[in-house]
Amino acid sequence: MRFVKYGSLGIISFIVIAGLGIPLSPSPQSWLEFPVIPGLEDKARNLFFHVPMAWTSVLGFLVSTYFGFRYLRTKEIDYDFKSVSAAGLGLLFCILATVTGALWARFNWGSFWSWDPRQTSIFILLLIYGAYFALRSAIESDEKRASLSAVYSIIGGLTAPFFIFVMPRMMSGLHPGAKEDAGGKGPLFESKMLAPNMRVLFYLSLIGFTLLFVWMLQMRIRTARLEYESSRELSER
Amino acid sequence: MSAVSSTVALFSKDVRSELRTRYALNALLMFVVTAVATILFALRADQPSPTVLSGMYWVVVFFTAMSSLSRIFVSEEERGTTLTLQLVASPSTVYFGKLLFNTALTVSLTLAVTVLYTLVFSEFFIIQTPSIFFVTVFLGSLGFASAATIIAAIVAKANTRGTLYPVLSFPILIVLLMTVMNATARALEGEDFSEAMGDFQILVGYILVMTGGSFLLFDYVWKD
Numbered sequence: 001m002r003f004v005k006y007g008s009l010g011i012i013s014f015i016v017i018a019g020l021g022i023p024l025s026p027s028p029q030s031w032l033e034f035p036v037i038p039g040l041e042d043k044a045r046n047l048f049f050h051v052p053m054a055w056t057s058v059l060g061f062l063v064s065t066y067f068g069f070r071y072l073r074t075k076e077i078d079y080d081f082k083s084v085s086a087a088g089l090g091l092l093f094c095i096l097a098t099v100t101g102a103l104w105a106r107f108n109w110g111s112f113w114s115w116d117p118r119q120t121s122i123f124i125l126l127l128i129y130g131a132y133f134a135l136r137s138a139i140e141s142d143e144k145r146a147s148l149s150a151v152y153s154i155i156g157g158l159t160a161p162f163f164i165f166v167m168p169r170m171m172s173g174l175h176p177g178a179k180e181d182a183g184g185k186g187p188l189f190e191s192k193m194l195a196p197n198m199r200v201l202f203y204l205s206l207i208g209f210t211l212l213f214v215w216m217l218q219m220r221i222r223t224a225r226l227e228y229e230s231s232r233e234l235s236e237r
Numbered sequence: 238m239s240a241v242s243s244t245v246a247l248f249s250k251d252v253r254s255e256l257r258t259r260y261a262l263n264a265l266l267m268f269v270v271t272a273v274a275t276i277l278f279a280l281r282a283d284q285p286s287p288t289v290l291s292g293m294y295w296v297v298v299f300f301t302a303m304s305s306l307s308r309i310f311v312s313e314e315e316r317g318t319t320l321t322l323q324l325v326a327s328p329s330t331v332y333f334g335k336l337l338f339n340t341a342l343t344v345s346l347t348l349a350v351t352v353l354y355t356l357v358f359s360e361f362f363i364i365q366t367p368s369i370f371f372v373t374v375f376l377g378s379l380g381f382a383s384a385a386t387i388i389a390a391i392v393a394k395a396n397t398r399g400t401l402y403p404v405l406s407f408p409i410l411i412v413l414l415m416t417v418m419n420a421t422a423r424a425l426e427g428e429d430f431s432e433a434m435g436d437f438q439i440l441v442g443y444i445l446v447m448t449g450g451s452f453l454l455f456d457y458v459w460k461d
Contacts, residue, residue: 043287072457127408134404138395144461148391151454155387158450162412162443 004215011208018201019048028195035195046104046200052209053097057125059213060090065157080146082229084136085220087153089213091129098122121163128156129235193230240330247334248328248448251309252341261305261342266303269349272297277357285361290354291421295414297350298381302343303403306385310393323460332455334446336386343378343385351369365427369420373433376440377417384409387451390458413443 025033037044067083102112135152139145255261276293313319322331354362364370388406392398420436
């Protein structure tokens with residue numbers, strides 16, 4: 001618990017300082033220099049924030065669906081707290097990833113939004129999260145809300161492979177990994193243009209954001225349990 | 238009764254009660270006419286391209302379906318017949334019976350839109366490759382019904398049914414919508430049947446995943 005809390009805060013502060021502070025150089029000599037990636041330059045620094053945020057939002061969705069599934073099997077309301085807490089965090093990181101992605105698109109592709117397949121996918125993910133919470137607010141009984149929203153998140157998860165894997169490769173787009181990507185290099189973090197120190201920083205950032213997610217998830221689950229108990233005490237009085 | 242015959246019995250019960258009131262059919266037909274008339278006003282004298290027309294076609298189908306497909310479960314809740322149905326039929330029978338009814342409704346809906354489209358857009362809406370068009374419409378209807386049926390079952394248990402239904406369905410149906418719009422544009426532009434195979438594979442995959450998933454999850458939605 002303490003490791004998760006200080007670990008995530010420490011790693012993310014380090015990423016912010018190192019990711020924004022390390023200078024670019026056309027021919028990097030030491031570990032404290034990033035290479036200049038043609039077409040990206042300083043904008044490549046967004047890699048340390050945008051991709052981990054997108055990763056965390058998908059992670060939130062998967063965790064939420066998993067706990068929803070566990071709820072359906074066991075009917076223990078505690079799994080629903082876990083499921084909804086993960087979904088809330090997933091929504092938060094999904095918004096962050098959309099905003100950082102749109103900013104990156106503005107300076108690299110020329111406009112904030114161009115219905116690139118990846119942008120379409122994250123838009124659908126946002127819609128699924130929005131619909132999930134709209135559904136939850138429309139049902140009063142705790143048990144019914146838990147099982148119906150779990151079913152909905154699983155149904156939403158079933159369509160995910162189509163828009164994550166099929167759509168971006170079928171349609172043309174600007175995001176790395178799209179069908180008409182020059183030479184089919186794939187996403188930036190898999191490409192050879194990335195220097196080893198950037199790669200280390202990137203994977204460290206993934207770990208940092210995952211730990212941050214775990215820490216926030218634990219806090220939210222505890223809050224949800226306390227809220228549930230206090231509302232039950234009030235109704236029993 | 239075997240599973241198939243009880244499914245058919247449930248389907249024919251829904252058809253009979255629909256034919257008695259014609260609630261869904263009438264509303265559906267009027268909705269289609271209204272939507273197509275709105276498109277006509279919006280276009281005025283413009284000459285719509287095949288992409289625009291195929292997009293508009295599925296926009297009409299989507300919103301009409303959203304106005305009528307949820308009735309299949311909502312009407313059971315409103316008439317208080319859910320408990321009876323839970324007693325007399327197994328969940329899989331209920332699911333497939335309702336799926337069959339919704340498929341029939343969506344197929345007749347797409348037929349109505351097609352007929353109306355060929356009448357009012359006689360100069361622009363020319364299906365150059367009928368094979369692509371009819372396979373797309375059929376698979377698209379199946380896909381629509383497979384996703385819309387499980388969402389209808391969820392929505393029937395919630396409070397704000399009317400507005401919630403399109404909100405919940407749209408993110409699930411968007412992959413299907415993009416694919417059928419793409420394939421319909423191909424049919425209008427007169428491409429070869431083989432060029433639409435990729436779209437058909439996605440559609441068949443979608444139908445299988447949705448029907449299988451809904452079938453496994455329906456128990457949890459249906460039983461209180």
